[in-house]
Amino acid sequence: MSAPSLFAPSERAAMDAALAAALEGRRGANPLVGAVILSVEGEQLATGYHRGAGTAHAEADAIFEAQRQGIDINGTTMVVTLEPCNHVGRTGPCAQAIIDAGIAKVIYAVDDPHDPAAGGARTLRAAGVDVTSGLRFDEALDLNRDWFDAVAAKRPFVTLHIAQTLDSRIAAVDGTSQWISSAESLADNHALRRLIDAILVGTGTVLIDNPRLTARTPDGELSQRQPIRAVMGLRDVPEQAAVRGTDHLFRHLPTRDPAEALHLLFEEGVRHVMVEGGSSILSTFLAAGLVDELIVYLAPTLLGSGTPALNDLGIGTLADAQHWAWDEASGGPVRTLGNDLRLHLRPAGRASNTTKNSIPQTRVASHGEAAEYVTGGH
Numbered sequence: 001m002s003a004p005s006l007f008a009p010s011e012r013a014a015m016d017a018a019l020a021a022a023l024e025g026r027r028g029a030n031p032l033v034g035a036v037i038l039s040v041e042g043e044q045l046a047t048g049y050h051r052g053a054g055t056a057h058a059e060a061d062a063i064f065e066a067q068r069q070g071i072d073i074n075g076t077t078m079v080v081t082l083e084p085c086n087h088v089g090r091t092g093p094c095a096q097a098i099i100d101a102g103i104a105k106v107i108y109a110v111d112d113p114h115d116p117a118a119g120g121a122r123t124l125r126a127a128g129v130d131v132t133s134g135l136r137f138d139e140a141l142d143l144n145r146d147w148f149d150a151v152a153a154k155r156p157f158v159t160l161h162i163a164q165t166l167d168s169r170i171a172a173v174d175g176t177s178q179w180i181s182s183a184e185s186l187a188d189n190h191a192l193r194r195l196i197d198a199i200l201v202g203t204g205t206v207l208i209d210n211p212r213l214t215a216r217t218p219d220g221e222l223s224q225r226q227p228i229r230a231v232m233g234l235r236d237v238p239e240q241a242a243v244r245g246t247d248h249l250f251r252h253l254p255t256r257d258p259a260e261a262l263h264l265l266f267e268e269g270v271r272h273v274m275v276e277g278g279s280s281i282l283s284t285f286l287a288a289g290l291v292d293e294l295i296v297y298l299a300p301t302l303l304g305s306g307t308p309a310l311n312d313l314g315i316g317t318l319a320d321a322q323h324w325a326w327d328e329a330s331g332g333p334v335r336t337l338g339n340d341l342r343l344h345l346r347p348a349g350r351a352s353n354t355t356k357n358s359i360p361q362t363r364v365a366s367h368g369e370a371a372e373y374v375t376g377g378h
Contacts, residue, residue: 007135010042011107014079015136017047018058019109022081022143023329026052027293027346028157029197029271031112031144032329033058035080037066037073037103045071052195053272059084059094063101074102081140083112083133084120095120098129105130109140113151146292146346155262156197156273158290160282161189163297164309170279171307175208182338185297187218192295194223197270198251200261201243201277203233208278212242228270232261232281258288283311286322289347294324296343323348 007015014036022034033050035058046069048061056064059080066073084094084106098106106124111133121131141148150157163181164170171177179186193199193215205211215223229243232253237244244250251268253261265273275285285291315321325348326333335342 006132007107008042010038011077011079011135014038014044014077015081015107015109017044018079018081019136019139019143021047021049022058025050026195026330027147027327028159028195029053031082031147033080033082035059035062035078037062037071038077038079040075040077045073045076057085057094058082060097063097063103075104076102077105077107078103079135080106080108081136081143082110083108084124085112086120086123093120093123095123098124099127103129106132107135108133109136110134113148150292155259155266155290156270157292158262158285159192159196159272159274159293159295160285160291161192161274161276161295161297162282162309163189163299165299165301165303167302167304168309169303169306170309172303173306175307177209177307180299180301181297182299182340184338185299185340185342188337188342189297190216190218190223192274193227194225196227196272196274198228198230198265198268198273200230200232200253200265200273200275200281202281203231203235203237204280205277206231206237206241206243207235210242212245213276214245227274228265228268230261230265230273232256232258256284258285258290262290279308279311282309283313286310287313292346293327293330294343294345296345297337298341298343300339 018034018036020034021036022032025032030050030053035048036044037046039045046062046066048058048063048065050056050058050061059078062078063073078098084098086093086095106129108121112120121133124131147157162170163185165180170180199213201211201213213229215226217223226247226249228249228251229245230251230253231237231243232255234254234256237252253264255261255264262273275281275291313322324345327344327346330344333344
């Protein structure tokens with residue numbers, strides 16, 4: 001006869017629902033997080049997820065949803081994919097929101113490795129909340145594997161964007177490239193620009209295309225929130241270049257090393273950067289293994305010649321090829337935008353710095369037979 005599990009079936013089902021809800025969010029400066037509130041009887045009362053930087057965290061979203069429905073959540077259980085945060089950023093600390101809501105028990109999957117946000121479990125326990133962790137640890141770790149790696153490396157999360165033809169060209173022979181993508185793809189790209197901390201191109205792109213790199217609304221107006229406009233490379237950026245603007249958001253990063261460029265941006269407080277531009281900078285980041293998310297706008301157009309999307313990545317044999325996986329988050333792996341396809345991918349098979357052994361944990365056994373991995377340190 002098998003020993004009883006540390007977690008009830010209703011709690012496991014709730015964590016599965018929380019993991020599914022987390023995929024509704026956007027990858028970027030913040031992790032994907034989902035939360036479910038359970039009644040004492042194990043009924044799922046409300047679900048929440050984090051929609052991106054500056055929006056309510058999953059825990060607060062679930063609490064708000066329960067309150068919207070008039071549900072009393074005093075004495076309930078919250079199941080969440082990541083340790084509730086303990087800091088004040090653009091939003092308040094989730095640990096305190098849970099305490100204020102009267103939630104009696106919290107089950108989370110994996111500890112938050114982000115120093116400013118960590119410690120929520122400790123705060124909850126100090127307030128008398130019953131806290132357990134480790135449920136669906138592996139699944140929660142994989143959900144945000146690339147974000148965990150970026151946090152561990154103290155660098156921004158990197159999204160790489162390519163707008164290309166069917167035959168992987170980003171410009172025609174004469175250099176024309178506006179616009180390979182549909183208006184819908186351009187609008188989608190500008191919506192992402194409004195969320196990121198910085199957009200990064202190479203000096204070659206500035207000298208050839210003279211882009212503004214601003215975030216704009218569908219009618220062409222400047223968005224209220226703008227990313228830092230960063231240009232990396234050793235060549236000077238002309239004083240009259242459009243990218244300089246007049247709002248003090250321009251940065252010249254005098255380096256060709258992608259890791260150094262990310263370090264410089266991280267020091268400025270950038271936590272999510274989108275790399276655009278020409279073949280050189282795209283290939284440099286891909287070859288260095290510094291891309292966490294790949295977005296490709298694929299236009300149903302053929303050129304046959306012109307500028308390829310990528311240069312040599314230093315791959316000489318199929319065995320060394322880079323492999324990517326379709327990403328179910330942020331709208332799914334494939335969407336139709338106008339006449340284009342929007343492809344969304346994340347690295348597959350890339351060696352990760354984040355493993356079960358890299359996050360403090362304790363192996364907790366129940367009755368000596370059944371066991372769960374419970375993240376520790378709090």
